[in-house]
Amino acid sequence: MKLLMVSVGEGRYAVPADAVAQIVDPALESDFHLEDAEAVYRGERLPLLDLHEAAGERRGPSPVYLLLEGARRRVVIAVDGAEAIREVPAGDIAPLPAFIFARPRRSFRGVFSDGRDPRLVLDEEGIL
Amino acid sequence: MSDVTTGPRLIGFRVGSAGAALPIGIVREVTERPRVVRVPGSHEFVSGVVLHGGVALPVYDLRRFEPLWSRPDACAPPGADAGHLIVCDWGEVALGVLGDRVDLVEEAVADEGRGESATAPYGMSEAYVKRVLRRDGEAIVLLDTDRLFASLGVPAAQPRARRRDGEDDPAGG
Numbered sequence: 001m002k003l004l005m006v007s008v009g010e011g012r013y014a015v016p017a018d019a020v021a022q023i024v025d026p027a028l029e030s031d032f033h034l035e036d037a038e039a040v041y042r043g044e045r046l047p048l049l050d051l052h053e054a055a056g057e058r059r060g061p062s063p064v065y066l067l068l069e070g071a072r073r074r075v076v077i078a079v080d081g082a083e084a085i086r087e088v089p090a091g092d093i094a095p096l097p098a099f100i101f102a103r104p105r106r107s108f109r110g111v112f113s114d115g116r117d118p119r120l121v122l123d124e125e126g127i128l
Numbered sequence: 129m130s131d132v133t134t135g136p137r138l139i140g141f142r143v144g145s146a147g148a149a150l151p152i153g154i155v156r157e158v159t160e161r162p163r164v165v166r167v168p169g170s171h172e173f174v175s176g177v178v179l180h181g182g183v184a185l186p187v188y189d190l191r192r193f194e195p196l197w198s199r200p201d202a203c204a205p206p207g208a209d210a211g212h213l214i215v216c217d218w219g220e221v222a223l224g225v226l227g228d229r230v231d232l233v234e235e236a237v238a239d240e241g242r243g244e245s246a247t248a249p250y251g252m253s254e255a256y257v258k259r260v261l262r263r264d265g266e267a268i269v270l271l272d273t274d275r276l277f278a279s280l281g282v283p284a285a286q287p288r289a290r291r292r293d294g295e296d297d298p299a300g301g
Contacts, residue, residue, distance in 0.1 A: 011166070054168035094184040096177060097221065099281040100170045107169050111177055111184045118165045118179045 003088050003121065005114075006066070006079040009057025012119045013079075014088070014112070019124040021069040023082050027062065039065060039076035047075045049127060054107060070128025077127075088112055093121055137234045138261075139214060140268050141227030143190045144203040146250055147268040149233050149261065154273060156215045156222065158230050171281065175226060180215065187213065187224040188280055195279060199251035218277055219284070233261065233268055 002017035024041060026032050032041045039048045046067070052059045060080035068075050093110040109123035138149040139158065164176040164187050173193040177184045189210070190196055191203040210226035250260065250267050256279070258272040278284055 011168075051168065055166065056168075094179060094182060096167065096184050097186055099283060100167060100174045100177070100186045102169060102171050108167055111165060111179060113179055117163055118177070120165060120167060 001088060001090050001093075002085055004066075004085050005083040005119070007081040007083065008051045008055055008079050009060070011055050011057060012114070012117060013051075013108075013122055014114075014119050015066060015068070015077075015122045016124050017085050019068045019070060019122075019128065020066055021074070022067040024065040024067060024076075026065065032065065041065075041067065041076070044074075047073070049075050049077045049107075051077055051079070051107070068124065068128060070124060073128055075127060096120075137232055138268075138270060139230060140233040140263075141212065141214060141225075141230040143210075143227060146203060146252060147266055148190070148227070148252075149268045149270045150214065150216065150225070150273060151270075152232075154216045154218060156217050159213050159215065161209065161211050161213050161226065173280065178213070178224065180222070180224070183222060185215065185222055185224050186282075187226060189226050193280065196253055196256050196276070197251055198253045201251065203251065216273075218273075218282055221283060223277070223280075223282055233263060 003014035004017045004020055006013050006015055024032050031043075032039065034040070034048065035045075037048055037050075039046045059078060063078040063080055064082055066077045066079060066082070068077060093112045095110050096106075096108055098106070106123055106126045108120045109126065110121040111118045112121065137152045139152050139155045140147065140149045142148070162178045164178055166176040167174065170176070173188055173190070175187040175189045177186055179185070197203045210228050212227050212230045214225045214227055214230060216223050216225060250269055252269050256272050256276045257269050259270045261268045261270060
């Protein structure tokens with residue numbers, strides 16, 4: 001599956017590329033701003049999921065924003081860097097046990113080996 | 129009164145400043161602590177996961193599992209993270225427990241039993257203690273794995289060592 005490799009603080013994650021509708025750089029996109037816990041993009045108010053807070057990380061000085069699109073809703077996630085898109089065989093992604101999560105809806109669904117550190121895969125079904 | 133008995137083999141380790149033990153029948157291996165990846169949204173006592181043989185192995189830091197401790201200072205981490213990972217098979221799942229000074233506990237140990245009077249000095253809640261053993265003057269608490277793992281959210285299952293017909297877990301875990 002195609003995955004977009006991103007960084008959030010010191011954490012390294014992967015987002016299923018099919019779920020990424022757009023990567024928005026506020027420095028280049030004037031019609032994007034944040035209001036409270038929402039992102040406003042081209043007049044549309046979108047939920048802003050704070051992965052930094054969930055991961056206990058500080059937001060970097062120049063985040064970019066992923067606009068994720070699912071069947072039910074669109075959300076925005078701030079990341080500190082979008083590095084590359086890579087093809088990772090589905091069989092290389094080990095599913096995360098559901099019982100480790102504090103809530104039924106979870107943000108991550110798998111992990112795969114990516115060089116020195118394993119990388120977590122975002123669960124688009126859990127957040128969209 | 130303590131009874132000195134020849135006990136089954138256990139895996140002993142330190143959790144913070146407390147001595148603990150698990151039945152060896154559920155321990156698949158002990159490794160040096162690998163790089164643990166934190167998983168946002170997981171329970172506080174889950175340190176994260178490691179990739180172990182292609183499987184995402186959940187790693188538990190028992191110091192962070194508050195119900196285990198009747199006295200918070202008993203689990204006070206001296207600073208450094210635990211140096212070893214104890215990989216356990218629990219039914220159909222595998223899990224890792226972080227610990228220090230891992231070794232075998234066997235042969236003659238003094239069994240102090242169980243109960244508030246036996247467990248209180250070691251700061252562990254009686255509910256998670258199967259027995260308190262003593263070796264060379266050091267207390268080792270044999271953890272009640274059924275109750276502990278259930279409380280950690282690990283799916284209930286009989287450990288493989290006890291699923292064989294006619295074979296009991298020698299450590300009573």
